[in-house]
Amino acid sequence: MTTQAPAYASPADVAAYGPYGPGRTDRPGPLYPFQGRITADGSSGHPAEPGRYHLYASFTCPWAQRAVIVRDLAGLRDVVSVSYVDDDRDGRGWAFRERRGPDPVNGFTLLSEAYDATEPGYPGHISVPVLWDRRTSRIVSNDFARIPFDLGTAFAEWATTDLYPPDLRDEIESLDEEIARDLAQGVRQVAGAATQEEYERRRAAVAAALDRYDARLAGRRYLFGERLTESDVQLWVFLVRYDLLHNPLARITRRPLTSYPHLWAYARDLYRIPAFRETTDFAALRLTAGPAHPGDGPVRIAVEPHQADWDEAHGREALAGRSTGALSAPGK
Incomplete structure (x- = not known):
């Protein structure tokens, strides 16, 4: 019996295919047009069912990592499958290559094939995360903001951990919006600042947000005290990229993450929690090009990538305890 070899895309080739973005991300209309939802009762047309859905993710994308961490923390590894696109892109968009493995669901070589299968001739942004329905062979959603919520709530029947407890849900959504605005969007605004005044103002705002979260975590283990929630995931995927990518890219502050004692x-x-550790590849978080800001814009500070020791003891055990087996640290 012969086994068919996995299908892979050819290596990323910007010279041949151009850079990713032009003609995709600059089109009119929504960047994330697939807005389907998974619901526990199936009222959305996409009922929560074990084995039905697949998550296409990337080690480089914070929003994709956020979705996978939520899946893993909730205890859904055997309920919703996941696979990864390659780290590198050209004008064809995300692709499947040997480094991250093949597409185990459809055998696609390019993620654009999933988009075309859902909307023939789809001309827009090819983004991750993507939630795929095996039964209908279509994309349910590429709405990065809502996919984690659906994973964390609709599959409660199979979940082992609730990252969106009902009594905190409004506060979690509000804090998520704040983190996205002040940090994720803030970095892009610093990188794109066109004047010295704008650059100084925007980088001061990001630095102030980091100080604020550092102070919030001074006397509590997690953002909402003893309870680990999705907001912690939202903040962490930013923090893990800060020293290697965000700060050297936008040139925000000379202070590395290691200088914020509580953060x-x-x-x-x-x-230390497997869901965070096992979805992180520091090699995928490194700056691969020069800082992404106008060359004739403001004078910016010099910031070099900083590799810290993430295995250093954290000393926060006394702030709270963890009792859920799914959150236990690796044996080391």
Whole structure:
């Protein structure tokens, strides 16, 4: 019996295919047009069912990592499958290559094939995460903001951990919006600042947000005290990229994450949990090009990538305890 070889895309080739973005991300209309939802009762047309859905993710994308961490923390590894696209892109978009493995569901070589299968001739942004329905062979959603919520709530029947407890749900959504605005969007605004005044103002705002979260975590183990929630995931995927990618890219501050005592210990504490550690590949988080900002814009500070010791002891055990087996640290 012969086994068919996995299908892979050819290596990323910007010279041949151009860079990713032009003609895809600059089109009119929504960037994330597939807005389907998974619901426990199936009222959305996509009922929560074990084995039905597949998550296409990337080690480089914070929003994709957020979705996979939520899946893993919730205890859904055997309920919703996941696979990874390659780290590198050209004008064809995300692709499946040997480094991250093949597409185990459809045998696609390019993620654009999933988009075309859902909307023939789809011309827009090829993004991750993507939630795929095996039964209908279509994309349910590429709405990165809502996929983690559906994974964390609709599959409650099979979940072992609730990252969106009902009594905190409104506060979690509000804090998620704040983290996205002040940190994720803030980095892009610093990188794109066109004047010295704008650059100084925006980088000061990001630095102030980091100080604020550092202070919030001074006397509590997680953002909402003893309870690990999705907001911790939202903040962590930013923190793990800060020293290697965000700060050297946008040139925000000379202070590395290690200089924020509570944030840095908090980040290492979460890194001990398998869902965070096993979805992180530091090689995929490195700056691969020059800082992404106008060359004739403001004078920017010099910031070099900083590789810290994420296995250093965090010392936060006294702040709270973890009793859920799914959150236990690796044996080391």
